[in-house]
Amino acid sequence: MLARNSLRIPALGNPSCFRTLWPAEDTQLLGYHGIHTISGEVYPSSLQGKVARPFNELPGNWKTSWLNLYRFWQEDGFRNVHNIMVHRFQKFGPIYREKLGNYESVNIIDPEDAATVFNTEGLYPERFSVPSWMAYRDFRNKPYGVLLKKGEAWRHDRLTLNKEVLSPRAMDKFVPLLNEVGEDFVKRVYMQIERSQQGRWTADLTNELFRFALESVSNVLYGTRLGLLQDIIDPDAQQFINAITTMFHTTTPMLYIPPDFLRRISSKTWQDHITAWDIIFMQADKCIQKIYRDLRQNRKSTKEYMGVLGSLLLQDKLPIEDIKANVTEMMTGGVDTTSITLLWAMYELARAPALQEKLRTEIVTARTAAKGDMLKVLKSVPLLRATIKETIRLHPVAVTVQRYTTDEIILQNYFIPAKTLVQVGIYAMGRDPRFFTKPEQFNPERWLSTDCKHFRGLGFGFGPRQCLGRRIAEVEMHLFLIHMLENFKIETKRGVDVGTTFELILMPDKPIYLTLRPLSSYP
Numbered sequence: 001m002l003a004r005n006s007l008r009i010p011a012l013g014n015p016s017c018f019r020t021l022w023p024a025e026d027t028q029l030l031g032y033h034g035i036h037t038i039s040g041e042v043y044p045s046s047l048q049g050k051v052a053r054p055f056n057e058l059p060g061n062w063k064t065s066w067l068n069l070y071r072f073w074q075e076d077g078f079r080n081v082h083n084i085m086v087h088r089f090q091k092f093g094p095i096y097r098e099k100l101g102n103y104e105s106v107n108i109i110d111p112e113d114a115a116t117v118f119n120t121e122g123l124y125p126e127r128f129s130v131p132s133w134m135a136y137r138d139f140r141n142k143p144y145g146v147l148l149k150k151g152e153a154w155r156h157d158r159l160t161l162n163k164e165v166l167s168p169r170a171m172d173k174f175v176p177l178l179n180e181v182g183e184d185f186v187k188r189v190y191m192q193i194e195r196s197q198q199g200r201w202t203a204d205l206t207n208e209l210f211r212f213a214l215e216s217v218s219n220v221l222y223g224t225r226l227g228l229l230q231d232i233i234d235p236d237a238q239q240f241i242n243a244i245t246t247m248f249h250t251t252t253p254m255l256y257i258p259p260d261f262l263r264r265i266s267s268k269t270w271q272d273h274i275t276a277w278d279i280i281f282m283q284a285d286k287c288i289q290k291i292y293r294d295l296r297q298n299r300k301s302t303k304e305y306m307g308v309l310g311s312l313l314l315q316d317k318l319p320i321e322d323i324k325a326n327v328t329e330m331m332t333g334g335v336d337t338t339s340i341t342l343l344w345a346m347y348e349l350a351r352a353p354a355l356q357e358k359l360r361t362e363i364v365t366a367r368t369a370a371k372g373d374m375l376k377v378l379k380s381v382p383l384l385r386a387t388i389k390e391t392i393r394l395h396p397v398a399v400t401v402q403r404y405t406t407d408e409i410i411l412q413n414y415f416i417p418a419k420t421l422v423q424v425g426i427y428a429m430g431r432d433p434r435f436f437t438k439p440e441q442f443n444p445e446r447w448l449s450t451d452c453k454h455f456r457g458l459g460f461g462f463g464p465r466q467c468l469g470r471r472i473a474e475v476e477m478h479l480f481l482i483h484m485l486e487n488f489k490i491e492t493k494r495g496v497d498v499g500t501t502f503e504l505i506l507m508p509d510k511p512i513y514l515t516l517r518p519l520s521s522y523p
Contacts, residue, residue: 052410052413052414052415053413053414053415054414054415055097055414055415055416055417055420057414058095058096058097058106058414059092059093059095059096059097060088060092060096060097060098060107061096061097061098061099062097062098062099062104063099065099065100065101065102065104066101068098068099068100068101069100069101069256069257072084072100072256077100078252078253078256078502079252079501079502079503080501080502081399081502082399082427082428082500082502082506085107085399085400085425085427085428086425086427086428086431088107089107089109089425089428089432093412094108094109094110094113094412095107095108095109095110095113095411095412095414100256101256101257102131102256102257102258103255103256104421105402105421105422105423106411106416106420106421106422106423107400107422107423107425108411108412108422108423108424108425109424109425109428109429109432110412110429110435111429111435111454111455111456112455113411113412113424114401114424114455114458114462115454115455116409116410116411117403117405117409117411117422117424118403118455118462118463120405120406120407120409121403121406121463121464121465122406122407123155124150124151124152124154124155124406125403125406125463125464125465126150126403126404126406126465127401127402127403127404127461127465128402128404128421128423129147129148129150130148130251130255130504131254131255131258131259132250132251132254132255132259132273133147133148133251133277134148135254135259135260135263136273136274136277139263139274140274140277140278140281142281142325143321143322143324143325144325145157145322145325145326145328145329145330146158146161146326146329146468147329147333147468148329155464157318157322157326158464158468160312160315160317160318161312161326161468162468164308164311164312165308165330165468165469165471165472166468166470166471170471171375171471171475172375173305174220174471174472174475174476175374175375175378175475175479176374177216177219177220177223177305177307178216178219178220178472178475178476178479179374179479180219181212181215181216181219181225181229181476182216182476182479182480182482182483183483184215184229185212185229185480185483186483186484186487187229188208188229189201189484189487189488189516190487190518193516193518199517199518200515200516200517200518201515201516202513202514202515202516203513203514204511204512204513204514205343205346205512205514206339206343206508206511206512207241209339209340209342209343210241210335210336210339211228211229211233211241212228212229212339212342212480213334213335213336213338213339213342213476214226214228214237214240214241214331214335215227215228215229216338216476217330217331217334217335217338217469217472217476218287218331219307220307220308220472220476221287221307221308221309221327221330221331221334222287222288222290222291222307222308222309222310223291223305223306223307223309223310224287224290224291224307236283236286237283239279239283240279240280240283241335242279243275243276243277243279243280243283244276244280244332244335244336245336246272246273246275246276247273247276247277247280247332248336248503248504248505249503249504250269250270250272250273250276251273251504252502252503252504253269254269254270254273259273280328280331280332281328284324284327284328284331285324287309288309288323288324288327291306291307291309291310291313292313292320295310295313295314308327308330309323309327312327326468329468330468330469330472333467333469334469334472334473336397336505337397337469337473337505338473338476338477340395340397340505340506340507340508341388341391341392341395341397341473341477342477342480342481343508343512344391344394344395344508345387345388345391345477345481346484346490346514347492347498347508347512347514348390348391348394348442349387349485349490350490350491350492350514350515351442351492351494352442353489355387355442355444356485356489356490358383359381359383359384359387359481359485360485360486362380362381362382362383362384363377363381363384363482363485363486365380366380366381374479377482378475378478378479381478381482382448383444383445383448384478384481384482384485385474385478386444386445386446386447386448387444387481388474388477388478388481389444389447389457389459390442390443390444390446390447391442392457392459392460393430393436393456393457393459394430394431394439394442395500395506396426396427396430396459396506397459397505397506398426398427398459398505398506399425399426399427399502399506400423400424400425400426400427401423401424401426401458401461401462402421402422402423402424403421403422403465404419404420404421404422405417405418405419405420405422406418424458426458426459427506429456429458435456436456460473484516486519487518487519488516488517488518488519489516489517489518489519490514490515490516491514491515491516491517492512492513492514492515493513498510498512
């Protein structure tokens with residue numbers, strides 16, 4: 001039940017979704033310089049006329065931070081934080097405050113509260129900056145990209161990058177590059193089926209999808225292929241793949257334990273983290289230097305579009321070191337996120353053969369109408385796009401979306417001070433029946449209904465701080481599913497349920513074995 005006194009700010013673009021306003025009979029104006037809470041605490045005049053409970057009365061575990069961290073560790077919280085958050089919301093209600101070691105946050109689950117946070121985030125919205133990632137860059141004297149920058153420096157870079165990777169014009173350029181990789185992955189699957197001599201291919205596709213995602217994002221960012229869909233791949237590329245896994249794994253404990261402390265004691269976690277980032281930056285530098293060298297030598301590319309890196313270098317709107325930092329961040333963040341989402345999508349589709357047939361019918365219809373234009377196909381497959389949205393609802397890559405409050409706000413009838421880290425529990429929200437009917441069911445068609453869905457689909461974040469690689473990821477995943485469903489039936493063993501484990505992103509807690517069976521013989 002929503003608190004009666006809670007402030008509700010209508011969602012942008014659809015005010016009818018959120019109509020609960022502050023009850024007039026509860027307002028209480030007390031003085032010129034501030035207002036009093038019901039406990040007598042004074043708050044700034046920006047919230048003048050509102051009556052709510054003070055911040056220090058928020059429910060939750062926030063008074064004994066290091067004891068909380070010890071208990072969190074006992075609960076296997078480093079790997080189970082998503083399920084722990086679900087239990088916290090069940091225990092404390094739709095808002096709670098928590099402090100674990102160095103990490104303090106206010107956690108919310110209600111979409112209306114998410115609307116309040118995001119619609120008041122200001123000109124320079126600030127999200128949680130991963131401490132170990134910043135510590136590495138400071139340690140190695142490397143520049144920050146937009147993921148870690150703040151204020152005007154962030155805004156300047158972000159506006160430039162938005163035009164390059166988020167605009168509709170950018171998507172037009174991404175489609176042929178990503179489509180090419182998708183077609184090659186289909187060829188690889190047919191080759192594996194032929195080798196099996198069983199008319200099908202059964203495997204844990206985690207590594208295959210990781211290679212596909214890295215090949216895809218590299219083609220978009222650098223305009224060049226790495227050859228990762230071949231049987232034997234470059235050892236440096238495999239080392240990069242291993243480094244990404246290590247980097248995510250070692251990041252998690254340093255969310256709660258200061259990286260500087262682990263550095264001073266030369267802990268293995270810190271050493272492994274540094275080594276992993278060194279490899280990631282080394283691989284990115286190799287690609288960047290090649291493109292930069294080609295441009296300086298005025299070599300003409302056979303393609304009209306040379307990738308995001310080449311385009312940014314030609315525009316000369318950002319210093320080269322800033323370009324390198326941002327491209328490296330996009331490459332790092334664009335591999336696990338899309339590959340794991342595609343693995344979950346195939347797992348859910350394997351358990352829903354009727355949905356597979358619906359999607360194939362939609363794809364055939366779109367193909368026929370588009371006459372081979374893949375951009376038009378992508379705009380004519382709403383159920384397929386909804387399938388990715390539903391996958392991200394049920395299996396989000398991130399547990400939360402975070403913002404630091406710009407000004408004082410009211411959530412669930414509690415005053416939240418400025419500069420407070422507020423987390424929207426998107427994993428918990430996606431599994432809550434108050435916000436999604438039968439949330440345990442995989443039902444993409446729920447996104448095609450006319451029901452209000454504002455601030456329920458936050459897998460890519462929201463507003464100016466939303467995921468910079470969102471369009472690349474969406475096009476990549478949509479094209480991948482189109483190619484796979486056109487060519488194969490996706491199957492899995494019945495009765496095998498797979499859970500999740502937290503490694504900075506949510507991963508399957510056991511291998512997912514899928515069977516790919518050709519719909520027809522390979523042409």
